Amino acid sequence: MVDKAVMERIESELSKYMDSEVEFLLKIGNYILSSGGKRLRPVLVLTFSKLLKGENEDRDYPLAVALEYLHTASLLHDDVVDGADSRRGRPSANRIFGNDTVVLTGDYMYANALYLFSIYGDIDMIKNVSDSVKKMAEGQLLELKKIGDLDITYEEYFKILEGKTAVLFGSCCYVGTALGGGSQEQKESAYRYGLNIGLAFQLIDDYLDYASTEEKLGKPVCNDLREGKITYPLLSVMDSLTEEEKQLVKKVIRDLNPKKEDIEAVKSIVEQKGGMTKTIEKSRQLVNNAVSELENFPDNEYLKKLEELAKFIVEREF
Amino acid sequence: MVDKAVMERIESELSKYMDSEVEFLLKIGNYILSSGGKRLRPVLVLTFSKLLKGENEDRDYPLAVALEYLHTASLLHDDVVDGADSRRGRPSANRIFGNDTVVLTGDYMYANALYLFSIYGDIDMIKNVSDSVKKMAEGQLLELKKIGDLDITYEEYFKILEGKTAVLFGSCCYVGTALGGGSQEQKESAYRYGLNIGLAFQLIDDYLDYASTEEKLGKPVCNDLREGKITYPLLSVMDSLTEEEKQLVKKVIRDLNPKKEDIEAVKSIVEQKGGMTKTIEKSRQLVNNAVSELENFPDNEYLKKLEELAKFIVEREF
Numbered sequence: 001m002v003d004k005a006v007m008e009r010i011e012s013e014l015s016k017y018m019d020s021e022v023e024f025l026l027k028i029g030n031y032i033l034s035s036g037g038k039r040l041r042p043v044l045v046l047t048f049s050k051l052l053k054g055e056n057e058d059r060d061y062p063l064a065v066a067l068e069y070l071h072t073a074s075l076l077h078d079d080v081v082d083g084a085d086s087r088r089g090r091p092s093a094n095r096i097f098g099n100d101t102v103v104l105t106g107d108y109m110y111a112n113a114l115y116l117f118s119i120y121g122d123i124d125m126i127k128n129v130s131d132s133v134k135k136m137a138e139g140q141l142l143e144l145k146k147i148g149d150l151d152i153t154y155e156e157y158f159k160i161l162e163g164k165t166a167v168l169f170g171s172c173c174y175v176g177t178a179l180g181g182g183s184q185e186q187k188e189s190a191y192r193y194g195l196n197i198g199l200a201f202q203l204i205d206d207y208l209d210y211a212s213t214e215e216k217l218g219k220p221v222c223n224d225l226r227e228g229k230i231t232y233p234l235l236s237v238m239d240s241l242t243e244e245e246k247q248l249v250k251k252v253i254r255d256l257n258p259k260k261e262d263i264e265a266v267k268s269i270v271e272q273k274g275g276m277t278k279t280i281e282k283s284r285q286l287v288n289n290a291v292s293e294l295e296n297f298p299d300n301e302y303l304k305k306l307e308e309l310a311k312f313i314v315e316r317e318f
Numbered sequence: 319m320v321d322k323a324v325m326e327r328i329e330s331e332l333s334k335y336m337d338s339e340v341e342f343l344l345k346i347g348n349y350i351l352s353s354g355g356k357r358l359r360p361v362l363v364l365t366f367s368k369l370l371k372g373e374n375e376d377r378d379y380p381l382a383v384a385l386e387y388l389h390t391a392s393l394l395h396d397d398v399v400d401g402a403d404s405r406r407g408r409p410s411a412n413r414i415f416g417n418d419t420v421v422l423t424g425d426y427m428y429a430n431a432l433y434l435f436s437i438y439g440d441i442d443m444i445k446n447v448s449d450s451v452k453k454m455a456e457g458q459l460l461e462l463k464k465i466g467d468l469d470i471t472y473e474e475y476f477k478i479l480e481g482k483t484a485v486l487f488g489s490c491c492y493v494g495t496a497l498g499g500g501s502q503e504q505k506e507s508a509y510r511y512g513l514n515i516g517l518a519f520q521l522i523d524d525y526l527d528y529a530s531t532e533e534k535l536g537k538p539v540c541n542d543l544r545e546g547k548i549t550y551p552l553l554s555v556m557d558s559l560t561e562e563e564k565q566l567v568k569k570v571i572r573d574l575n576p577k578k579e580d581i582e583a584v585k586s587i588v589e590q591k592g593g594m595t596k597t598i599e600k601s602r603q604l605v606n607n608a609v610s611e612l613e614n615f616p617d618n619e620y621l622k623k624l625e626e627l628a629k630f631i632v633e634r635e636f
Binding site for chain 2: 123
């Protein structure tokens with residue numbers, strides 16, 4: 001969907017702006033950045049910018065890269081928070097370099113991203129981006145706090161989702177639109193496009209955690225449940241559970257080592273009560289919200305790509 | 319040295335701008351911010367601003383507070399990096415709330431600080447401040463990397479010191495001068511004042527680690543040495559050590575549990591060869607550098623306070 005030349009330039013700019021004098025930091029940075037990923041955030045920045053001005057300018061790249069740094073920084077801190085052993089099929093950075101180093105490298109990448117914005121961006125972008133970084137931390141803290149909590153609300157659940165993916169997607173689209181010279185209305189519209197596809201993306205993740213197989217997912221199914229996290233498939237049927245079913249859910253989410261048959265039982269309750277279908281429906285609705293925001297932009301090839309991207313998110317696995 | 323009313327306003331503004339909807343975050347934030355501290359960073363911001371415009375404006379406070387948040391965020395991440403058990407005589411935040419929570423609260427405070435700058439500051443301040451945050455992370459990473467390394471250079475040592483305290487002091491003075499309407503030359507001069515007193519401050523810390531007693535310091539003397547860190551007192555005499563003395567130092571800094579008599583032996587070598595005196599001299603020289611930067615500012619009561627502050631740093635303990 002994205003030009004090979006563009007992808008290659010993203011990769012080369014990603015290493016270009018990690019220019020610390022501390023060699024050790026470059027080594028860790030390279031390890032993490034070389035582990036790949038779809039570079040969805042830079043792609044969103046560059047596509048929104050092109051949507052408005054046809055071609056990218058040189059200054060689009062450092063900011064596209066800055067948003068990937070913010071994402072990478074949050075993954076690094078995530079790995080420390082989760083005590084993760086691996087990421088994208090390789091040992092996680094904290095396993096190789098230690099938690100201390102990884103926390104500091106994340107801090108460096110956060111600061112470097114903001115520094116790039118102070119050179120190539122403007123104060124309005126920084127306001128939007130730093131607000132997103134606040135919300136990312138808030139969302140993750142809320143998620144930690146809500147582990148094992150049967151009474152999580154929709155509002156709390158969506159706040160967690162926003163922090164995980166959606167606000168940073170939103171900022172990418174906002175910054176791209178600003179780079180393209182868009183109006184305030186267009187910037188906000190782009191932000192909502194990103195926010196909505198981010199939420200849909202995360203909902204599908206939560207769906208797949210129930211629906212997929214261990215082989216496809218690369219981790220045990222119902223992993224969220226095992227970790228004590230209630231996600232949309234279960235949340236959406238919570239009101240229709242019997243008292244007995246509620247007790248079962250409670251037992252599973254509060255147990256550090258829940259039994260396999262209890263997990264399976266919750267999984268089939270969710271399926272029977274329609275939690276899976278509801279999750280897909282909600283995700284489609286969010287994608288539709290996202291696509292409708294695109295009406296505020298010129299109709300060209302880049303708009304088509306953004307439409308495809310939004311739809312791809314819900315259709316990716318089933 | 320600082321007005322009681324000013325100190326009280328700093329305290330109240332510190333809690334005012336921690337306004338997350340996530341209550342859990344407020345709780346942790348309050349725990350950390352209520353542990354006190356001299357609020358040296360806000361004081362520097364406010365004093366430089368007053369030096370130029372006589373009185374503080376309302377918008378000086380959120381930025382003074384933002385710089386304290388950056389400091390607090392770095393302390394939080396430091397505690398995780400060091401696995402610290404206590405800070406300022408209370409259990410450290412990571413002991414009470416866990417590493418995961420503390421990492422994320424630090425991230426929130428970093429982001430909140432930059433967000434405040436996007437509202438009350440300008441792009442030039444953000445460039446200066448985000449550059450300092452980069453250097454803080456770089457300095458700490460370099461310090462980790464240099465543990466147990468006999469061949470640490472002066473350049474590396476001072477880069478570590480800069481990251482620990484000096485660059486953020488520099489930014490406080492830079493931001494305060496910008497708030498006061500100072501020229502580019504004055505902002506840079508203020509930055510160098512802060513950088514130099516920060517370096518002097520840290521040198522005296524390193525001096526006290528050799529010279530003080532366990533009671534005064536609240537931790538064992540020669541703690542840096544125990545942790546494998548070579549600081550100025552030892553670094554300044556390294557060239558005059560015999561081969562045998564070098565081997566002893568090597569043994570001590572590479573041993574996770576060095577013997578008390580070996581520590582004492584290194585300590586007396588440092589004293590005999592003049593390492594303590596050299597550290598004080600270097601610190602005085604840096605304070606003089608700092609004071610000479612003040613020539614670029616109007617001569618009033620606030621200038622006097624900044625002179626006193628600089629001198630107090632070297633004279634504080636002996």
